Amino acid sequence: MSAEDLEKYETDMELxxxxxxxxxxxxxxxxxxxxxxxxxxxxVDVAVRNADGEVYFEVRMSxxxxxxxxxxxxxxxxxxxxxxxxxxxxxxxxxDLRLEDGPFGG
Numbered sequence: 001m002s003a004e005d006l007e008k009y010e011t012d013m014e015l016x017x018x019x020x021x022x023x024x025x026x027x028x029x030x031x032x033x034x035x036x037x038x039x040x041x042x043x044v045d046v047a048v049r050n051a052d053g054e055v056y057f058e059v060r061m062s063x064x065x066x067x068x069x070x071x072x073x074x075x076x077x078x079x080x081x082x083x084x085x086x087x088x089x090x091x092x093x094x095x096d097l098r099l100e101d102g103p104f105g106g
Contacts (some may be wrong), residue, residue, distance in 0.1 A: 017069045020040075025092070030091055032059065034085065036083070037081075039066055039067065041063060041065070042062065042063040044074050046058070046087055053071055055084075058081070059083070059087055062079075063084075064079045
């Protein structure tokens with residue numbers, strides 16, 4: 001596979017993922033961002049942990065969707081993430097949620 005073919009494949013996968021996200025985002029209550037992935041979830045619990053002076057975050061989500069174009073099954077019942085980086089959790093305001101056509105079109 002050439003570099004051009006790989007780039008086209010990745011662009012096509014990103015477009016497909018964006019469309020899937022756009023179609024399902026209204027089914028979820030929270031957006032969760034870690035240093036490695038982006039999630040949609042209906043329940044989120046973030047706990048700050050400390051082990052031997054190292055602070056980390058344990059994030060547990062249920063009824064979740066994982067933004068990862070290389071993952072065949074993006075809907076998962078339960079997810080547990082452990083990270084030493086920041087975690088961003090935002091509650092979606094469903095009545096006001098209006099997704100416009102983004103960079104990938106409609």
